[in-house]
Amino acid sequence: MAENVNENNAVRVALLGCGVVGSQVARLLLEQADDLAARVGAPVELVGVAVRRLGLQRDVELPESLLTTDAEALVARDDVDVVVELIGGIEPARGLILSALAHGASVVSANKALLAEDGSTLFAAAEEAGRDLYYEASVAGAIPILRPLRESLAGDQVTRVLGIVNGTTNYILDAMDTSGAGFHDALEQAQALGYAEADPTADVEGFDAAAKAAILASLAFHTRVTAADVHREGIAEVTAADVASAAEMGCVVKLLAICALEDGPDGPAVSARVHPAMIPRSHPLASVREAYNAVFVESEAAGQLMFYGPGAGGSPTASAVMGDLVTVARNRREDVRGAGESAYADLPVLDMGQTETRYHVQLDVDDKAGVLAAVALAFAEHDVSIQTVRQEGRGDDAQLVVVSHRASDADLAATVETLRGMPHVRDVSSVMRVEGESE
Incomplete structure (x- = not known):
């Protein structure tokens, strides 16, 4: 890789999106500039922020000179080393990421939907460009789970990943368990407190969790798994009677993302599913309350591991973004590249019936x-x-x-x-x- 130098040898960052998470990333870049420079070994400089509309009041005060509505031009700039994509969705995010990589920038993203639908295209582009594509913030907010799967457990055999990866549904089911409320009453409570969107479909129907399950399964089992491969059921049909029946059995109902190695008809295979399930109150995941997330990992050598913490929100998610940003910036400084996609196992994905x-x-x-x-x-x-x-x-x-x-x-x-x-x-x-x- 050719070294990209400038006057103060800074690592220059372009930010796509300045919403709930993006504004917190911008704030941390500005407020913690000295610490970031010490950790990276060079200044980390925010050189541009792409927004939909100029002139809006935002959670962070930014110089007007940094703001632009032309995201395409921003990612194509020759002086950008890292692009942080926080706009979400499939397009224009996919095109912007591909353009950033083609123009020599590394990418940090929190875009679970895009990674779960077309991650292979992004990883191939990063490989061709010789640049990093990091995405810790795409699953479980502040909880470090993707890096442990990709790096810390790289020498182990992961056999199962069981997770509560959607805070909205966990809050609703927890409220149903503790108060005896029905689904609709618990949903209204979650919306009133800001834990659920006005349109909660992506959460309560399991789409959000299914995208995260695809990412977890891909990393854990070195196999390309897309959101379409994940069996998905939401929680809208869970009743107060279901929750009460679970309580009588000493169980609690949770929406779980479950990824596992299975014995398929022709050898090892992967299963990936999202659905409500009863788990005993003695299980570590049963104690995950309100809008928190947790991921339970089982592997041959390490045994059982639990990762727990806030799974959404501006500051928690920004923490995961910044962790990736520091790593990618260090790699740029040292002219190296981190681990890319690992899909060598190429295992079949079982349908739910199997x-x-x-x-x-x-x-x-x-x-x-x-x-x-x-x-x-x-x-x-x-x-x-x-x-x-x-x-x-x-x-x-x-x-x-x-x-x-x-x-x-x-x-x-x-x-x-x-x-x-x-x-x-x-x-x-x-x-x-x-x-x-x-x-």
Whole structure:
């Protein structure tokens, strides 16, 4: 790589976006300039900030000379060493990142949606340009999780990643658990406190968590996994009764991103899924409250590791951005490049039906002799073993709660469909997967 020099040997930074996170990154660049220079070994200079509109009041006061609405021209400048992309979405972010790399700049991004949809294109462009593409802030805010997966555990075999990676849904489910509120009441509470957007679809339907799951799975298993590969279910159908039933079992309901190495039909494979699940209150993830995030990693040598902290917000996310920025700036100073994409394993990604899970099924049935035996037979016919059964009588009807052993999700889903069609089953009132319990 050719060294890019200037008068004071500064590392020059262009910032795309000055919203909640971008304004905090700009503030840290300006307020901590001396410390950053000491850590990097050279001044880190903010040379331009691309915004949608000039003249708006922002959380940080910036010289007008730094502001521009021409992001394309900013990333193409010859005097820019690092571009920090914080505008989000697919376009124009993808085009701007590719342009920045083509013009010789390294890139720091927090764009989970773009990385999960088309990360391979970005990584290929970074490789061709010989520049860095870092993205710690794309998953779990301030929590350092991507770098441990990419570097600290590079000599280990990660087998499973289980995470609460969306603060909005965790706040809602936590409120349902602690107060007994229904989903809609808990959502309104989250919106009133600023934990949920006016349009919460990306969060409550699991799109945000699925993008993060794709990034985690790609890093953990050295395989390209996109958001489209991730099975996704949201929390809108979780009821207060589901949460109460989980509590009776000593469990709590969480929206989990689950990435694992599995035994596929032709050898090792990857599963990646996002859905609500019951986990025992003894599991470390069960204690993650309110809008916090946590990622639980299992590996062959290190065993079980837990990463916990604030998963969103301007300052926490800016912390992760700045960590990447310092690393990338050091690399520019030393004329080296950090680790790029690792997709050598190229494992197949299982569809959800092939993934092994466990189910908690709640049934309203006629309180008659032989009904329990018929329900058990329905499970056996689909090769699903029952772990526990709990029955409560209520006059002419009864409630059965069945928890299965691990089986393919397709077999479990077929079992539930059979149960729905049985004459003595009045309703399958709840179906939820169970995670984090030993059998």
